[in-house]
Amino acid sequence: MTETLISLLSILLGIIGAIGFGMLFKKYSFGIVGNTIAGVFGSVFFIKSFGRLGFNPQSIMQHGTFNTSLFIINCIVSVLGGILGLIIIKKIYNKLNK
Known part of the structure; x- marks a missing residue:
């Protein structure tokens, strides 16, 4: 896989x-x-924010090898980022429509 x-x-x-x-x-x-x-x-924001901890795509493919555990962490953070992005946008939407 590539980055x-x-x-x-x-x-x-x-x-x-x-x-x-x-x-x-x-x-x-x-x-x-x-x-x-x-x-x-949400996914892009969370991966860019928390990817600096070492599970960004460049770290996953470091030295031309694939690190499975970092990829799994990246996947979990991506899903959570999508969910939290939806929740945060909905809260902002509700606050602006009051």
Whole structure:
């Protein structure tokens, strides 16, 4: 895997996390398109913020080898980023519409 493919998988997992969470908890849902956008931004933000701890795509592919444990951590953070991105955007949306 290359760093680009790992980044794209991270974004995809963020989208899946946001859409799945929106389907389970309807009060946080913006529909498929809104959840997708929230998942992309949440996933990218969390990976960029917390990836400095050592599980960014460059660290996963360091020295041309694939580190599975760092990839799993990256996937978990991506899904959580998508979910938390959706929750935060919904709270901002509710606060602005009061």
